[in-house]
Structure formats: structure tokens, C-alpha cells
Amino acid sequence: MEPDETGAQVSAPPAPDQAQQILGDRLDLAAAYVAHLADTGVTHGLIGPREVPRLWQRHVLNCAVIAPAFEAEASVADVGAGAGLPGLVLAIARPDLRLVLVEPLERRTRWLQSVIDDLGLDNVEVRRAKAEQLWGTLAVDAVTSRAVARLGELARLSLPLLRPGGTMIALKGERATTELAEDAEILGRLRVADTAVEIYGEGQVDPPSTVVVLRVDGMAPQLRTPVGSGPAQSAEKKRAKRAQRRQGRR
Numbered sequence: 175m176e177p178d179e180t181g182a183q184v185s186a187p188p189a190p191d192q193a194q195q196i197l198g199d200r201l202d203l204a205a206a207y208v209a210h211l212a213d214t215g216v217t218h219g220l221i222g223p224r225e226v227p228r229l230w231q232r233h234v235l236n237c238a239v240i241a242p243a244f245e246a247e248a249s250v251a252d253v254g255a256g257a258g259l260p261g262l263v264l265a266i267a268r269p270d271l272r273l274v275l276v277e278p279l280e281r282r283t284r285w286l287q288s289v290i291d292d293l294g295l296d297n298v299e300v301r302r303a304k305a306e307q308l309w310g311t312l313a314v315d316a317v318t319s320r321a322v323a324r325l326g327e328l329a330r331l332s333l334p335l336l337r338p339g340g341t342m343i344a345l346k347g348e349r350a351t352t353e354l355a356e357d358a359e360i361l362g363r364l365r366v367a368d369t370a371v372e373i374y375g376e377g378q379v380d381p382p383s384t385v386v387v388l389r390v391d392g393m394a395p396q397l398r399t400p401v402g403s404g405p406a407q408s409a410e411k412k413r414a415k416r417a418q419r420r421q422g423r424r
């Protein structure tokens with residue numbers, strides 16, 4: 175941790191070359207976003223205070239390295255945007271993209287909007303809703319997510335937001351391959367035609383970012399019942415709760 179001159183915790187800056195290489199001329203905007211995260215992001219309960227020293231390495235740069243995954247000028251919905259990870263980072267890193275941050279909690283959507291206004295970003299909007307409430311109203315090129323649900327449930331929520339031929343890109347970390355195998359049955363019911371695990375940011379961030387990429391034949395069906403309440407799902411919920419406790423999120 176790095177106290178500033180007043181003793182407050184501040185975010186450890188990335189190595190200049192590393193951040194410059196990843197964010198280029200968008201680095202100043204990213205730094206302004208990190209400053210918001212470290213300040214009102216913490217006081218408003220969007221990010222745990224213990225995350226502050228690692229905002230760059232563990233959160234912002236890990237999200238920024240997936241920016242090359244998107245086609246030029248693609249429309250992208252970030253499901254469960256929370257504090258803007260990865261959606262707001264992508265809007266910063268790729269001004270050609272059009273982002274929709276989908277987040278049901280009002281406290282979070284208000285904070286996101288205030289940060290967007292302060293940064294002057296014009297390629298991102300906030301929608302206060304659950305993903306499933308937007309089925310049939312959004313048809314985007316790509317849907318992203320991080321730390322929202324395990325893969326099967328995430329696919330159920332996200333795939334109906336895609337246009338035919340669109341791509342779901344989920345930041346999944348080391349459990350990517352396991353969840354693909356464990357949730358194969360529900361992915362089949364959702365008409366997933368192609369699956370891949372891709373690594374971004376090798377040699378740029380440690381660890382590099384692992385994403386699951388899903389493509390559907392045509393439109394995915396809208397399944398109203400949440401996926402799974404079996405042992406795997408319960409284990410995932412426990413993992414998510416432990417992670418939230420660790421991060422001190424409310």
C-alpha cells in the first residue's frame with residue numbers, strides 16, 4: 175500500500191511504459207477514472223478499500239488488454255458493469271466502440287454516470303436494468319462481463335442481447351476451461367455454436383487476462399429460469415460471496 179502525504183491510501187501507479195503501451199493516448203483518461211475509483215468508488219461502496227493499491231494492475235489494465243478483441247466501431251453491452259469493469263475501461267481504451275453499461279443497482283448507475291460526465295466520454299451510456307429486462311430491446315455486436323455469474327448463467331443472461339452472429343466475451347480467469355466443460359449442457363440449449371478460450375495481455379499484465387468467447391447460431395433463446403441451483407452453482411455462489419467479503423463490497 176502506498177500512503178500519500180496525508181496518510182490516505184492511493185493507487186500504486188503502473189510502470190509508465192506498461193500503461194502507455196496498453197492505453198496509449200488514453201492514459202490520462204484512465205488515470206482520471208482510477209482517481210474516481212480510489213475516491214468516491216470506495217466511499218460509495220463500489221470497490222473495496224483493499225483494492226485501491228491494485229486498481230491499475232488487477233482491474234484497469236487487466237480489462238484494457240482485451241480491447242483488441244472487438245471489431246472497429248462495434249456496439250458492446252457490459253452486463254453487470256458495477257464500477258465500470260470492463261465496460262468503462264473499454265470505452266476509454268477504444269473511443270470507436272459504443273458501450274452500454276447494464277447495471278441494476280441505482281447507487282452504481284448514478285456513480286457510473288457521474289464519472290462518465292466528468293471524463294467527458296460520449297461513446298458510453300448507462301442503462302439501469304437487469305440484463306434479462308433488456309432482452310428484445312438491445313441487439314449488440316458483443317456482450318462483455320466480469321465477475322457476474324458462472325458461465326452458464328452468464329450465457330443465459332447475455333446471449334439474448336446479441337445480434338445474430340454477435341459474440342459474448344466473458345473475463346473468466348483460470349476457471350474458463352472448467353466452466354466451459356461443466357456448463358456444456360446449458361450452452362447447447364442456448365444454441366452456442368462456437369466456444370473458445372483466448373488469452374490477452376501476455377507480456378503486458380501478470381497474470382494475462384483469460385476470456386471465454388461464445389458465438390450463437392442465429393438468435394439465442396430467452397430462457398426465463400435461472401440456470402442451476404445444483405452443487406456447482408452453490409459452490410460458485412460461495413466463491414462469489416467470499417470474493418465480495420475479501421473486497422469489502424456492500
Ligand SMILES: C[S@@+](CC[C@H](N)C(=O)[O-])C[C@H]1O[C@@H](n2cnc3c(N)ncnc32)[C@H](O)[C@@H]1O
Pocket residue numbers: 253254255256257258259260276277278279282303304305306319320321322331
Ligand atoms: C461482483 S459485481 C462485478 C462488477 C464488475 N463487473 C467488476 O468486475 O467489478 C456483479 C455486478 O453484477 C450486477 N448484476 C447482478 N445480476 C445482474 C443481472 N441479472 N443483470 C445485470 N447485472 C447484474 C450486480 O448489481 C453487480 O454490480
